[in-house]
Amino acid sequence: MIGVLAATFLTASVEWVEAYTIVLAVALSIGWRRALNAALAAIAVLAILTTAGSLLLTRIGDLAVLQFLVGVFLILFGLRWFAKAIARGAGLKSLHDENQEFAELRAMPEINDSRAAWAIAFNGVLLEGLEVWLIVVALGVQTHHTIAAASAALAALLVVILAGFLVRKPLARVPENTIKFTVACGILAFGTFWTLQSLGYAWPFADAALFALFAFNILGGLTLTALFKKRLA
């Protein structure tokens, strides 16, 4: 339960920080009222998607099938974040920079058009939120804690809103890559555990194997980052 909440909260925090940058850039052009209106519309769509996704998955009667589906999707998601975090940590790829993102958004000509700017804010929040949606639905349904997972995502949203209200500029000091790396290790651990369990594999030490998988991913990821860094130097 704590693992699910932590993974959801951290995933959501990173995504909401990116969404906040987009909403802030749009708000400076068309005003906070319209920008927040677009963000709320996107969050409403995400809430509908979460409900629909959860209902759809809970209709799957066979636990092994559900576990396999959720496990595979978590592996696909976790692997993507894991590889990106390693590449960014090693310097193979540039780090995500909220200030640069904000400057690029502000330089877009469409941002001064009311309708286009509204669409930028709506699409931005929706796209960033889709990854939160995937984690809430996948982890929530599999562990029967969908409401708790959704609450963790909402808590992260409130934290980002509060931080944004206080700072009033892009939240560039959030250690995004470290958070993404940690979350990816956790998501990959859940994905690996459930995928193999659904295929009939009996994990030694049962649920405690999740901690071993998480530690393996952390150590493996850090080793790869160090190796790539050494090669680049």
Next chain:
Amino acid sequence: MRALIKTLIGDKRNFFTAAICILIAVIVLHTRAAPLTGLALPLMLLCGAAYLAKH
């Protein structure tokens, strides 16, 4: 819709890397080395991540 699919499976390279890792784990699971599957899949995923990070 495209964004939803990209969120679910990522790009082609990510999809095939994960698929190969899971496929190898399934093969290991059906051999005499089955008890080692719990090590094989995380190891394969680590190799897959190294490949994706480099390319």
